[in-house]
Structure formats: C-alpha cells, structure tokens
Amino acid sequence: MNEDYYELLGVSRDASTEEIKKAYRKLARTLHPDVNPDPDAAERFKKVSQAYETLSHEDKRRQYDMGGGPGMGDFPRGGAGFDFNDIFDMFAGASGMRGRNQGPVPRQRRGGDVLRRVKIELRDVVFGTEQQVAFRTAVLCERCSGSCCEPGTSPTRCTACNGSGHVQRVQQSLLGQMVTMAPCPTCEGHGDVIDKPCTGCSGHGRTATERTVTVRIPSGVENGTRIQLRGEGETGEAGGPSGDLYVELSVKSHEMFERDGDDLVTTVAVPMTTAALGATVPLETFDGVQELDIRPGSQPGEEVTLKGLGVTPLRRERRGDIRVVLDVDVPTSLTxxxxxxxxxxxxxxxxxxxxxxxxxxxxxxxxxxxxxxx
The missing domain is CATH 1.10.287 (Helix Hairpins)
Known part of the structure; x- marks a missing residue:
C-alpha cells in the first residue's frame, strides 16, 4: 500500500490525535463491513484502519513522518491509541457486538392472556348479570410460592459469570481481537443457579389448575363484546405478574324478541275482529306480563309501543322500548x-x-x- 495515510483519512499532516480519531470514526461508520457490504468498501476500510493505527500511535506516526514508509503495521492489532471501545460504540446497534452494561435477566415473566367465550341470554342483555367462567390456567405454585426452589433452599450465585448473567467471548475479526458479551450458558443469563428446583412446579414457580372467576356482565352489551379482567389470566413464571382474562360474549337468539338498538321488537298476531274492534291483550315481557292496548281499526304492520321496557344501554340509565308489530290474522276458512x-x-x-x-x-x-x- 503506497497511499498517503493523511490523505486516506482526509486530515492535514499537522492534525491532532483527536482530529485523526474523529476522521477515522467518520469513515468507519460508512465503510465497516457490518454496515457496507460492498467489497470495495471493505478493502478501503482495511486501508483507513491501517492508516489510523499508524497515525494514532505516537512512535509509529513519528517514524512514518520521517519517511519510514506506509508499512509500519500490517493491520491494526490494538496498539496504543487504538480504542476498540469506540468501534464497539459505533456498531453495537447494527451488529450486536457489545453487551456492555447488561445485567442479569430476571426469572420473572408476565403470564399469558386468556380468552374465553361465554353465551348469554337476551334477558342478561336487558338487565345485566353475573356469570361464572371456568378455565384451565397457570397459578402460583403453593409449594415454593414462585421462588422455583425447594422449600428451605434458594438460588446461588452463578460461578461461571459471577452473577452478571453474561460472559465474554473473544473473536477474531477484521479489526483484530474482538470481545463480545453473551448470555451465560450455565445460568441462562439469570445470574444465579437453582440447585434444587421445586418438585411441585419443576422449577417454574407456577402450576396448572382449574380456576373459576365471577364476571360481571353489564346491561346493554352486544354480540362479540369483550370484557377485560386485568390480572386474572395466567400467573407469570417465577411469580411474575399475571396476564389478563378476556371474556367474549355471544348472545343467544330469543324465541320472541329481537334487539334493534336499545329496543326490543316482536310480532303479535291478532284476529281480524280484534283489530277492527280494539282490545287489551296480555303480552309476556322480561318485566312480567304487560297489557297491550290495540286501538279499534288497527291495520296490519302497525306498531304498538311499550315505553321503557327495552334494553338498558351501556353507561346510561334510560331503557329502550318494546315495539309490537301487529299481524292481523284473516281467516282462511269460514263456517x-x-x-x-x-x-x-x-x-x-x-x-x-x-x-x-x-x-x-x-x-x-x-x-x-x-x-x-x-
């Protein structure tokens, strides 16, 4: 290589060590193989790295300036003035080479959410109700109370990583010897080791069981409504926070009424004479038997309204109505x-x-x- 090192780095011959370092870092951000896959960029990165290794070292730079030539060092080997931490800082996000300041990974993990579908009656929509929901889920282990250890024992510090949860790995790369951090294989990154796992939960801190939860269903819910119960889902591993329980509602069809918004709609067949003469007939509703007044001369398809006997909407008190559609029955055979x-x-x-x-x-x-x- 016969390139001028100062020219490669784009600095003057009287540039300070800090200026040389700043110029190299700027070039490395665009030429490093982890960032730029172009083969030409990789070759240029090797050259500017050699230039930086020479010019950042006081003795090597002096020999280079005295005409010692551009062969002071074949490739950076981590000599004086070459700060590998700077390179780590530049590429930690892109290549994951660093693990600095990482602590042990907690054993506690949030539990999963649970979804259960429940069928309810139209009456429950009108007035609201409470319902028992049974499901199988994970709960806190009674034997170890989530510690994952046999009673009377506790985790011990991992000797492989000294409780840090991570170990150093030395690798050879274009930059020379690189030191990276990786989860400790002995403790799986937790920093401690459970020598005697709980026999009740096999060291997980939770067990599977059947649970029953009371769900309050408000009036006015619709088909497909989901009710969230925070913290009623799976218990997390090692006593971690519980997930949520979601109850999805399915409203059964009713033999007499259909829902239309906040109203209930039904059709009642009345004899032709009743429609002509008028009458008061009983009607079974969710509030008991009500009197339905049919005025004289009522026509087919006419509606009679019973106020305030429909559905109570969510977050409101005023109920809807019952709308009765009259179906006038004309006899098909006569004596x-x-x-x-x-x-x-x-x-x-x-x-x-x-x-x-x-x-x-x-x-x-x-x-x-x-x-x-x-």
Missing part, C-alpha cells in the same frame, strides 16, 4: 254461519256491492259491454 254474518256485515257497510263490482271487472269487461250495445 256457514260465519260466512252469513260476514256477508251481512259487508252488506251493511256497502262492501257487498263493491265486491260484486270488482268481480265483474277484468280485461274482458269493456269488450263484453260493447258487444251488448251492438
């Missing part, structure tokens, strides 16, 4: 006496003449009338 009475009724109203006139009409009525007039 002789019923027919006579209806015909008398029709005659009184003048409906009989209209009925006969309607029967005489049709597509051939006008043609028949013209033929008769010929």
């Amino acid at each position: 002789e006496q019923e027919r006579e009475l209806l015909e008398q009724f029709a005659a009184l109203r003048g409906d009989e003449a209209e009925r006969r006139k309607g029967h005489q009409g049709g597509p051939f009525a006008k043609l028949r009338e013209r033929l008769q007039n010929l």
Whole structure:
C-alpha cells in the first residue's frame, strides 16, 4: 500500500490525535463491513484502519513522518491509541457486538392472556348479570410460592459469570481481537443457579389448575363484546405478574324478541275482529306480563309501543322500548254461519256491492259491454 495515510483519512499532516480519531470514526461508520457490504468498501476500510493505527500511535506516526514508509503495521492489532471501545460504540446497534452494561435477566415473566367465550341470554342483555367462567390456567405454585426452589433452599450465585448473567467471548475479526458479551450458558443469563428446583412446579414457580372467576356482565352489551379482567389470566413464571382474562360474549337468539338498538321488537298476531274492534291483550315481557292496548281499526304492520321496557344501554340509565308489530290474522276458512254474518256485515257497510263490482271487472269487461250495445 503506497497511499498517503493523511490523505486516506482526509486530515492535514499537522492534525491532532483527536482530529485523526474523529476522521477515522467518520469513515468507519460508512465503510465497516457490518454496515457496507460492498467489497470495495471493505478493502478501503482495511486501508483507513491501517492508516489510523499508524497515525494514532505516537512512535509509529513519528517514524512514518520521517519517511519510514506506509508499512509500519500490517493491520491494526490494538496498539496504543487504538480504542476498540469506540468501534464497539459505533456498531453495537447494527451488529450486536457489545453487551456492555447488561445485567442479569430476571426469572420473572408476565403470564399469558386468556380468552374465553361465554353465551348469554337476551334477558342478561336487558338487565345485566353475573356469570361464572371456568378455565384451565397457570397459578402460583403453593409449594415454593414462585421462588422455583425447594422449600428451605434458594438460588446461588452463578460461578461461571459471577452473577452478571453474561460472559465474554473473544473473536477474531477484521479489526483484530474482538470481545463480545453473551448470555451465560450455565445460568441462562439469570445470574444465579437453582440447585434444587421445586418438585411441585419443576422449577417454574407456577402450576396448572382449574380456576373459576365471577364476571360481571353489564346491561346493554352486544354480540362479540369483550370484557377485560386485568390480572386474572395466567400467573407469570417465577411469580411474575399475571396476564389478563378476556371474556367474549355471544348472545343467544330469543324465541320472541329481537334487539334493534336499545329496543326490543316482536310480532303479535291478532284476529281480524280484534283489530277492527280494539282490545287489551296480555303480552309476556322480561318485566312480567304487560297489557297491550290495540286501538279499534288497527291495520296490519302497525306498531304498538311499550315505553321503557327495552334494553338498558351501556353507561346510561334510560331503557329502550318494546315495539309490537301487529299481524292481523284473516281467516282462511269460514263456517256457514260465519260466512252469513260476514256477508251481512259487508252488506251493511256497502262492501257487498263493491265486491260484486270488482268481480265483474277484468280485461274482458269493456269488450263484453260493447258487444251488448251492438
């Protein structure tokens, strides 16, 4: 290599050691193989690293300036003035070479969340309810209370890492000898070792069991609503915080009522005479039997409203209504006496003449009338 070291680093020949160091770090950030995969960049990185190794070392720089040539050192070997911590700091985020300031990994871990689906009745939507939800989950080990150790024992400091949870690993790289940090394989990064794991939980601090939780279901919930119960899920390992329990609601269909927002809607069949004359009929609701007033002359599809007997919406007190749709039942078969009475009724109203006139009409009525007039 016959390049000028000062020119490679982009500094003047009277640059200070700090200026040389700053210039090298700037170039290394763009040329290091962990950042720039270009082969030419890797070759240039080797050159600027050799230049930095020479110019950052007081004796080597003096010999280089006296004409000793650019061969003072074949490649950086960590000589005086070459700070490997600077390189670690530059590339820790990209290549994960550093493990500085990392402490032991806690054994405690948050437990998982639990989801259970529950079916409820429409009545429960109207008034709200409480329901028992049973599920299998992890709970704190009663034998060790989450310590993971047999009663009377405790974890001991790991001798392999001296309780730090990490060990140093020496590797050879383009920069020479590199020291990295890795989780201790003996203690798995925890910093301590459990010599006698709890026989009740096999050293996990929790066991599996069946639990039953009371869930309060407010009125006004809808199909698919999820209720969150914090801390009612799985207990974490080694006594870690518990996850949450989620209860997803599924509302069963009702044989009589359908929900429409905050209202309940139903259809009631009433005889033709009742619709014509009017009446008060009983209606079974979630609040007991109510009287339904059908006014005289009610028409098919007409609605009768019962105020305040519907669903209580979430976070509000005012209930919706019950809307009753009238389905007027017209008889499909009549006895002789019923027919006579209806015909008398029709005659009184003048409906009989209209009925006969309607029967005489049709597509051939006008043609028949013209033929008769010929």
